[in-house]
Amino acid sequence: MKTIIVYYSLDGNTKQAAETLAKAIGADVCEIQPVKPIKSAGKPTFRTIMQGGGQVAFGLCPALKEFSADLSQYDRIILGTPVWNAKCASFVRTFAKKYARQHNLTDKVTAVFTLSGGGDNTKCIADLKTMLPKIGATVSLVGNTNSLSADNEKKLAEFAAQLKQ
Numbered sequence: 001m002k003t004i005i006v007y008y009s010l011d012g013n014t015k016q017a018a019e020t021l022a023k024a025i026g027a028d029v030c031e032i033q034p035v036k037p038i039k040s041a042g043k044p045t046f047r048t049i050m051q052g053g054g055q056v057a058f059g060l061c062p063a064l065k066e067f068s069a070d071l072s073q074y075d076r077i078i079l080g081t082p083v084w085n086a087k088c089a090s091f092v093r094t095f096a097k098k099y100a101r102q103h104n105l106t107d108k109v110t111a112v113f114t115l116s117g118g119g120d121n122t123k124c125i126a127d128l129k130t131m132l133p134k135i136g137a138t139v140s141l142v143g144n145t146n147s148l149s150a151d152n153e154k155k156l157a158e159f160a161a162q163l164k165q
């Protein structure tokens with residue numbers, strides 16, 4: 001099965017998980033790139049939380065740049081997102097709500113990994129499932145500002161094993 005990991009990352013945690021997972025399952029990787037990016041400070045700051053959180057609060061779907069891969073060539077898409085205001089990042093919402101629909105990719109998205117500050121992705125997954133109903137396997141990872149991130153490696157390995165079945 002030809003698989004691609006599609007992800008957005010502001011501060012690098014989701015990017016790192018995407019790359020580790022890609023190696024583990026032999027998948028390609030494609031980054032979601034906004035037309036107007038939020039500038040990263042390497043970790044959440046008042047400014048990035050206000051900017052990104054504001055977009056989520058209003059349910060915005062900010063414009064994305066062209067994807068670097070032809071996603072229609074893949075059988076399966078695994079989505080990676082930071083948790084923003086208990087939901088997916090605004091740019092991932094654009095992918096889920098608009099791009100995937102317009103390009104007939106919705107049913108190909110069958111797995112999701114999330115990166116959060118606190119470790120709870122319940123609402124984020126529930127929200128994503130309203131847009132991407134075929135989501136099955138999920139894993140909740142934690143950003144590197146939290147000591148719980150020490151468990152990410154093990155959780156990702158288990159997620160990879162699940163995806164290889």
Ligand SMILES: Cc1cc2nc3c(=O)[nH]c(=O)nc-3n(C[C@H](O)[C@H](O)[C@H](O)COP(=O)(O)O)c2cc1C
Binds near residue numbers: 008010
């Ligand atoms: C706009 C914004 C909103 C956030 N909201 C939450 C949240 O609701 N819950 C949480 O646990 N972490 C929240 N965080 C923290 C991020 O989920 C966490 O830092 C994650 O590791 C970021 O992934 P990234 O490095 O790939 O950008 C938020 C961060 C930002 C920038």
